[in-house]
Amino acid sequence: MAINFQEVGFTYQAGTPFASEGLHDVNFKIPLQQFTALIGHTGSGKSTTLQLLDGLTIPTVGKVEVLNQTLQADTLIKTTNQLREHVGLVFQFPEAQLFEDTVLADVMFGPLNFGASKTEAKQRAQEALRLVDLSAEFESQSPFDLSGGQMRRVAIAGVLALEPELLILDEPTAGLDPKGQADLMALFARLQQERHLTVVVVTHQMEFVAQYAQHVVVFEQGTVVKEGTPAEIFADSAWLRERQLDVPMVRQFTDLLTQKGVALTPTLDLDQLTDQIVAKIQGGRDV
C-alpha cells in the first residue's frame, strides 16, 4: 500500500489561543520503494508532513495511510509506536538528539528501544557508523567532542541502525561541506536501491533532486501544489522561480540556450545535455 495523504490538515496547539495552521487540504502519494523529494519554501509545511508520516503527531482532519496503518484525528497516539519500528525519521539538525556517553552507545539506543539484543544492536550500530563513513576509532568518543558534521553523521547513523523500511530525512545535508553533502545524498540513494527502501528527503538542493529523486512533491503555504517526476516538475522553470525555488543547473543552462534559439530536448542529465550540444556542434560543422 502506497503512502497516501487525503485531505489532511494539521493545526499546531489546536484549541488554544496559540493555534497556528501547519497544513491544510494536503493530498498526495508517496510511491513505495522509490526516492521521493519534498521541496518548498521555508515554512511551507514539509517538516510538519514528516512528523505525520512517523505518527509523532496525528492529523487534525483528514487521514494519512502509511505502512498498513491509517492515522486520523481519533487515532490514539499510543498505537503509533508500532509504526515507528518501521519508520526511521532524521530530524532537521538531528545533532540535538545525541545524549549518550559514547558514539556507539548513542547509535545503539534506537535498536535497543525497539527490543534488539545488545549484540545485535552493537552489530547494527557499527554497520550504520561505517555507512556514514565514521571509522571504528570514533565509537568510544563522546559525541559532544565531535565536529558539527561528525555529530550529524552519528545522528543519522542512529536512525539507520533502526533498519527502517521507510527512511525519512529532513534537510539532512544542511550546513555540511559540499563533499559531505554529496556523499550523504549518494548514500541515501544507494540504500534505497540496494535495500529497496522507501526514502523521503526534504531538501532545498535541486541538483540532488534532479539527480536522485524519482518523485517530487512541491509544498507551498501549508499545502501540496504539485507532484510528479523531476522532469515534469522542472519543466516549468518560471513556475518554480515564482515559488522561490531553485532550478537545477542543467535545466537553467538549457533554458538559456533555448532563449538564444538553440532547440534542445529538455533533460536533467548533464551527459545527455552534453551529447545533444556536441551533436549540434558537429551537425553545424558538417553542413
Next chain:
Amino acid sequence: MFNKILIGRFIPGHSLVHRLDARVKLIVSIAFIFVIFLATSWPSYLWASAFTLLVVMMTGLGLRVYLRGIRPLIYLMLFTTALQILFVTTGPIWWQWGWLKITEDGVVNGIAIFIRFLLIILISTVLTLTTAPLDLADAMEQLLQPLKKIGVPVAELALMLSIALRFIPTLLDEAEKIVNAQRARGVRFNEGNLLQRVKAFVPVLIPLFINAIKRAIELGDAMEARGYRGDVERTKYRQHHWQINDTVALLSFIIFSCALAWLRYIFG
C-alpha cells in the same frame, strides 16, 4: 506535551488590562495576595470574587484560557482544602470515623481557603497573560531600584530575569523537538511505571541542558564582544509612561481594598 503549560505565558492583546503599565499590574497582583486576607465573611468573599471576575472579563481573553491555567494547580488547591477540612476540628461535628472528623468550621475554612487560592491564582494569571515577560522584568527592576542603595545588584538581577524569561519559550520548543526525535528512536513517554517514565526523560534532559549551557556561553561571549557592562548607567530601549489609566486602575484597587476592610469591620 510541553506547550500545554500555560502558567507564565503571555497572550498579546489590546484590552484595557493589556495596556496598563506593567508596574501597576505587578503592584496590584502582589498587594492582592495580602489584601485578600481581609476577606473573612461571605459578603467580603463575594466582593473579592466580583472584583476578580471583573478584571478577568476586562482582559477579553475568555474564561477557557483561565480554566486551562488553573488546571495544573487544581490538585494543590484540593489538597490544601482537604487538609483544612480534616485538621480544623472545632465547631459542630458533621461526620466522624475514628480520629478523623469533619466539622462545620473545617468545611467553612476549607471553602474559604479554596476561594482565596482561586482568586490569587486568577489575579496572577491575569498579570502573566496580559504582560509581556520583558515588561514584567523591567517593572520589577524599577520597583526594586531603592534596594540599589543598600548594594543589591538590581540591574544584574533584572538582566538575569529577562534572559531567563526570554529563553523559556526557546527551551520549551527545543524540548518538544528533542522529545519528538527520541520518540522517533523508540522512547515511550507517558507509558510504564513511574521509574520508567522518569528514565525516559534522561535522553531529553541531557541534550537540553548541554544546549542551554552552550547557548549561555555563546550569549555571554556575544555580550562581552560588544562590550556589555552591567555596572554602568544604562538607558532603556522600552520606555514606560505612567498614564491616566494607570492612576485610575491603582485608585480602583485602593477603593476595592478599603471596601474589603470596611466589610471586615462590619461583618467581622
